[in-house]
Amino acid sequence: MKIGIMGGTFDPLHIGHLLAAESARDSYQLDEVWFMPSHIPPHKDKAGATGEQRLKMVAEAIKDHASFRTLDIEVRRGGVSYTIDTIEELHEMYPGFDFYFIIGADMVNYLPNWDRIEDLSEMITFIGVGRPGSPLDLLALPSYLQRSVLLADMPLVDISSSEIREKAEMGHSIRYMVPERVYEYIIRSGLYEIQP
Numbered sequence: 001m002k003i004g005i006m007g008g009t010f011d012p013l014h015i016g017h018l019l020a021a022e023s024a025r026d027s028y029q030l031d032e033v034w035f036m037p038s039h040i041p042p043h044k045d046k047a048g049a050t051g052e053q054r055l056k057m058v059a060e061a062i063k064d065h066a067s068f069r070t071l072d073i074e075v076r077r078g079g080v081s082y083t084i085d086t087i088e089e090l091h092e093m094y095p096g097f098d099f100y101f102i103i104g105a106d107m108v109n110y111l112p113n114w115d116r117i118e119d120l121s122e123m124i125t126f127i128g129v130g131r132p133g134s135p136l137d138l139l140a141l142p143s144y145l146q147r148s149v150l151l152a153d154m155p156l157v158d159i160s161s162s163e164i165r166e167k168a169e170m171g172h173s174i175r176y177m178v179p180e181r182v183y184e185y186i187i188r189s190g191l192y193e194i195q196p
């Protein structure tokens with residue numbers, strides 16, 4: 001089985017995440033994509049929404065896609081969500097599966113800073129997608145990483161979770177930046193102090 005892992009903070013999940021996952025699935029004939037919210041992200045502040053709330057937003061967003069699943073392994077493990085720890089666990093749970101970790105261009109450029117990245121790059125393949133504001137330069141990566149990163153085409157989406165949170169805080173609309181069911185969940189649960 002070829003499994004894409006769409007890891008993220010998803011605070012909140014937005015359409016950039018969905019398009020990244022779908023573009024990677026389509027480009028490399030992935031059997032499934034598993035959306036995996038982190039508990040505490042390794043390189044930025046802890047999320048505002050709880051792990052349960054972020055899992056719920058993912059579940060609402062991907063409900064209708066036959067090949068998308070949620071994966072709660074990092075939220076359940078707790079602590080800082082280093083990808084190497086997760087992949088080691090997944091390899092034990094699913095021997096013989098091939099894992100493809102889907103990341104935006106900002107994260108491709110940041111890969112050299114990931115925990116035990118040389119070991120990780122031998123265990124999985126990364127699929128990078130374009131993201132406005134983060135020019136992709138694979139040749140700037142160390143050679144062991146150049147061999148581990150594939151690229152997938154995706155329509156560029158200039159949306160980020162932090163921009164969505166800022167808009168919501170200022171009373172602006174975030175409608176259509178997040179899928180409709182995620183929007184409804186945000187309203188229902190009072191997240192980001194959004195005004196309907």
Ligand SMILES: Nc1ncnc2c1ncn2[C@@H]1O[C@H](COP(=O)(O)OP(=O)(O)OP(=O)(O)O)[C@@H](O)[C@H]1O
Pocket residue numbers: 007008009010011016017020102103104105106107129130131132157158159160161162163
């Ligand atoms: N608009 C986008 N286009 C392509 N990839 C994206 C986009 N938004 C997020 N990603 C990728 O999705 C993964 C998870 O991102 P994350 O949940 O941190 O969202 P974010 O929008 O980057 O959040 P924040 O603004 O809070 O930093 C990362 O690999 C990131 O590069």
Ligand SMILES: O=C(O)c1ccc[n+]([C@@H]2O[C@H](COP(=O)([O-])O)[C@@H](O)[C@H]2O)c1
Pocket residue numbers: 006007008009010036038041042043044081082083084107113114115
């Ligand atoms: O393992 C690491 O050192 C590492 C460093 C940065 C990011 N990641 C993972 O990359 C994914 C996207 O990260 P983020 O912070 O943009 O949500 C998420 O699954 C993180 O756990 C992992």
